[in-house]
Amino acid sequence: MAIAIDFGTSNTVITRINPVTGESEIVKLANLAQKNSSIPPIIPSLVYINNANNDDVIIGQKVRNKGLDSKNNQRFFSNFKRGIGTDIQGFLPILDDKQLDFEKIGDLFLSNILQELNGELDSLIMTVPVDSFESYRYWLTGVCEKWNIDKVRIIDEPTAAALGYGTEEDNLILVVDFGGGTIDFSLVELDLGEKKKPQGFILKWGEKLLGESSAQKTKLAKVIAKAGANLGGCDIDNWILDYFHEKQGVTKSSLTSRLAERIKIRLSQTEEAQEVFFNDLTLETYDLSLNRETFEEILNHNQFFAQLDTLMERVLQQARSNGVNINDVNRVLLVGGSGQIPAVNQWLQQYFPLEKIKCDRPFDAIAMGALKLEQNLQIKDFLYHSYGIRYWNRRQKRHDWHTIIPSGQPYPMTQPRELILGASVENQPSIELIIGELGQDNTSTEVYFDGERLVTRSISRGTGQVQPLNDTEGGKTIAQLNPLGNPGSDRIKVLFRVDEDRCLKITVEDLLTDEILLDNVMVAELS
Numbered sequence: 001m002a003i004a005i006d007f008g009t010s011n012t013v014i015t016r017i018n019p020v021t022g023e024s025e026i027v028k029l030a031n032l033a034q035k036n037s038s039i040p041p042i043i044p045s046l047v048y049i050n051n052a053n054n055d056d057v058i059i060g061q062k063v064r065n066k067g068l069d070s071k072n073n074q075r076f077f078s079n080f081k082r083g084i085g086t087d088i089q090g091f092l093p094i095l096d097d098k099q100l101d102f103e104k105i106g107d108l109f110l111s112n113i114l115q116e117l118n119g120e121l122d123s124l125i126m127t128v129p130v131d132s133f134e135s136y137r138y139w140l141t142g143v144c145e146k147w148n149i150d151k152v153r154i155i156d157e158p159t160a161a162a163l164g165y166g167t168e169e170d171n172l173i174l175v176v177d178f179g180g181g182t183i184d185f186s187l188v189e190l191d192l193g194e195k196k197k198p199q200g201f202i203l204k205w206g207e208k209l210l211g212e213s214s215a216q217k218t219k220l221a222k223v224i225a226k227a228g229a230n231l232g233g234c235d236i237d238n239w240i241l242d243y244f245h246e247k248q249g250v251t252k253s254s255l256t257s258r259l260a261e262r263i264k265i266r267l268s269q270t271e272e273a274q275e276v277f278f279n280d281l282t283l284e285t286y287d288l289s290l291n292r293e294t295f296e297e298i299l300n301h302n303q304f305f306a307q308l309d310t311l312m313e314r315v316l317q318q319a320r321s322n323g324v325n326i327n328d329v330n331r332v333l334l335v336g337g338s339g340q341i342p343a344v345n346q347w348l349q350q351y352f353p354l355e356k357i358k359c360d361r362p363f364d365a366i367a368m369g370a371l372k373l374e375q376n377l378q379i380k381d382f383l384y385h386s387y388g389i390r391y392w393n394r395r396q397k398r399h400d401w402h403t404i405i406p407s408g409q410p411y412p413m414t415q416p417r418e419l420i421l422g423a424s425v426e427n428q429p430s431i432e433l434i435i436g437e438l439g440q441d442n443t444s445t446e447v448y449f450d451g452e453r454l455v456t457r458s459i460s461r462g463t464g465q466v467q468p469l470n471d472t473e474g475g476k477t478i479a480q481l482n483p484l485g486n487p488g489s490d491r492i493k494v495l496f497r498v499d500e501d502r503c504l505k506i507t508v509e510d511l512l513t514d515e516i517l518l519d520n521v522m523v524a525e526l527s
Contacts, residue, residue, distance in 0.1 A: 002123035003027065003371035006157065007110060009232055010180025011042040012338060013367040014113065024371045026364055029116050032060030040364045044388075045180070047077045047109050052095040069258060076254060079234045080105040082181040085135035107143050114147060123151040125370045126291070127160050129182045129228060135467055137525065157366050158186030159223060160334040164369025165361055170330035174315070174352075177366070178344065179336035183308075184228040185315045187324070225318030227311045231304075233338035237261045239302045240295070244288055256286065258379055263290050268340040288382040296343050305347055312351060323490055326351065334359035335366055383409045385525055387504060388497075389419070390434040390468075394482045401438055401466055404496050411502060416495040420511075423485030431492060432477040435504070435523055438464035440457045471503070478508050479517050494519070502526045 001294030003016040014027040025039050033041035037079040046063040050056040057314070063069050068076055074093040092100045114121070125146070126140060137154065144152045158175040165173075170190065177184040226473045240260040244250040259275040266273035267290065274289040299305065316326055324435075339362055348357055356404050361368075393400040404417050404488050421431055471478050504526050508518040 001121055002125075002371070002374045003117065003121060004125040004127070004160075004367050004373075005110070005113070006160070006370065007081065007106075008045055008179050008336075009079055009182070009234060010043050010045055011363065012109075012113070013040065013042050013364055014117075014251040015364070015367040017371060024368050026146040026367070027117070029060075029113070032062060032113070032116060034061050042363050043113070045078065045081060045109065047080065048073075048106050049075045049077070049095055049100075049105075049108070052098040052100060055108055055111075056114060057108050059109055064139075069254060073254075076381055077105050078254070079181065080109075082230065082232075082234070085139055085481045086111040104137050106139070110143060111147075119293055121147070121149045123374060124149045124153075125373050126154050127370050128154050129157055129158045129184055134475040141525075144433035155370050155373060156184075156186065156223070156226070158184045158226065158335075159188055160367070160369035160372075161333055161365045162186070162188040162190060162369065163372040164335075164365035164367070165331075165333050165358065172324065173328050174329050174332045174347065175335065175390055176332065176339060176344075177335045179232055180416050181230065181337070182228055183231045183311065183338075185226060185311050185338075186223060187225040187315055187319055187329070188226055189222040212526065222320050224316045224324055225488050227314040227318070229307060231307055231310060233261075233264070233336070235302075236264055236299070236304075236338065239298050240264060240290065243290075243294075243298050248288070250286065250288070253338075259286060259288055263288060264295075264341070265337070267295050268342060277291065292294050292342065299343060305343075308347055329356065332357045333361075333365070335362050337362060369407040381500065382393070383407060383502075384412060385526070386438040387469075387526065388436060388438050390436060390466075403437055403438065403506070404435075404497065409498065412498045412500040416497040416507070419496070420490045420492070421494065422489055422491045423481070426486055428485040429481055430477050431481065432476045433478045433494065434471050434476050435469045435506075436471075437469060437524075437526070439467075479510065479511070483512070498526060 001016060001021060002058045003014055006013045006015075014029065015024055016027050017023070018025050020455075028041045029043065030041075032043045035041075043060040046060060046069060046070045048058040048066075050058065058066065058068065063076070069078065075095060084106050085103075092102070094100070102228065117234075117521050124144065126144070128137060131222045138327065140154070141152075153240045157179075158177045162173045173190060174189050175184075175186045175188060177186070237257055238258065240263060241250065241252055241256055244256070244260070245252055248343045250256055255277070259277060262275050263273045270291065272291040275286070276286070276288075277286040317323065319326070329352065332348060334340075334348075338344070339359060345357060346358060348480045349459060386403050387405040388401040388403040390399050391402055395449055404419065421433070423431070478494065481491065485491050490511055493511055495509075496504065497507075498504055502525055504523045506518060506523055507516065507520050510515055
């Protein structure tokens with residue numbers, strides 16, 4: 001059986017190819033999914049840990065049915081996807097004498113979903129945010145390895161959404177994926193004709209799935225431009241709660257966060273929303289109301305639309321560099337629950353006419369589109385992040401980073417990038433080189449706790465966030481010099497290339513001895 005999982009910050013959707021009909025369908029896990037006729041059977045991304053030592057947990061809608069999300073309890077976790085692969089500002093509790101981290105909670109959630117599927121899987125497709133760092137993908141790889149599934153692949157969430165909407169008649173599509181934890185923009189060119197020669201490679205782990213020699217007719221999705229940010233629906237929930245805290249002195253807790261989320265959801269359907277809560281045991285009472293006008297003032301106060309404008313400009317700038325104009329976009333697709341906010345649709349109309357905007361498949365488009373990888377589709381993509389080497393900036397008296405492979409680089413690379421290095425001290429025995437994944441300039445994502453709430457925010461750092469890829473003992477040494485090196489002359493040549501599997505590999509040649517010290521050695525899988 002082949003399935004796709006769209007693991008989201010707020011909700012998770014599972015799809016499969018029906019073995020009888022061959023059609024794509026949502027997997028209905030009755031024990032875990034919401035029972036709401038107006039939306040697909042999505043699974044809330046919630047975890048409640050009964051016992052941390054033996055991985056005894058409750059997940060999904062079961063947590064809400066038991067009322068475990070309304071109590072100020074350290075055993076309840078939501079929005080945990082945002083913390084995976086990030087530097088945490090704050091702490092997670094020690095439960096049952098066991099220290100927890102976000103990676104462990106995410107592992108428990110996904111593993112329990114697979115247990116509920118209760119069937120043999122031979123193919124799994126996971127979706128990932130366009131702005132995810134290699135560390136998140138590395139974590140996901142480790143989780144998948146223990147599931148004993150023959151074929152595991154990944155696809156960017158916005159690209160999957162473009163495929164899931166089924167807009168075969170449109171050639172150029174802008175996807176705005178606004179979920180609980182991130183917002184991603186992706187401009188995708190679809191070529192779903194049957195006469196094109198195969199090109200590109202699927203975003204995946206493992207072996208190449210289709211190549212130029214394939215006899216089957218293939219389909220192509222090419223990513224033209226993309227941009228993303230750690231800005232999601234849970235941030236909006238926090239802003240609403242901050243408003244009630246300031247105006248009414250409302251306590252910030254998991255319960256009041258849930259009330260704020262309900263108000264946000266209702267405001268997508270009505271002009272005014274109210275939530276009333278009364279606990280007859282504790283006499284805890286809340287009466288919260290908000291209208292759309294005040295809601296939009298809250299969004300403006302938190303620079304929400306300014307952040308959207310920045311993302312849109314980044315995408316359009318990338319598009320222009322590839323010869324694509326804003327008027328060339330055939331369709332704009334909104335996915336994710338937060339994309340249902342009317343103000344978001346109105347904001348988009350500043351850039352595109354209303355008839356180009358579609359928002360009728362916010363919850364299942366990504367998971368449905370991911371299954372296209374099982375239906376003979378190939379994806380041609382480029383690297384979202386830049387990659388560089390660390391060096392000592394003498395003027396600033398600090399370490400800095402020099403870009404070797406810029407963002408936007410298509411892969412596989414036809415020509416390697418070359419770097420010449422020499423020894424820096426007398427009788428130098430080896431040369432070290434730290435290679436890093438470079439974030440967007442001047443911003444960084446900080447994850448921290450505000451009371452019981454997990455919050456992320458973008459902050460100015462002056463320089464971009466960097467994730468070192470080989471900063472380990474032995475990993476950063478790329479050349480053992482024999483004879484020993486001395487300053488004043490070039491000593492080694494390093495060639496950088498990215499292959500079809502999105503692996504960064506290096507070749508190192510000793511210019512003095514003409515010896516190949518490293519031959520096409522992998523440093524890391526890239527984003």
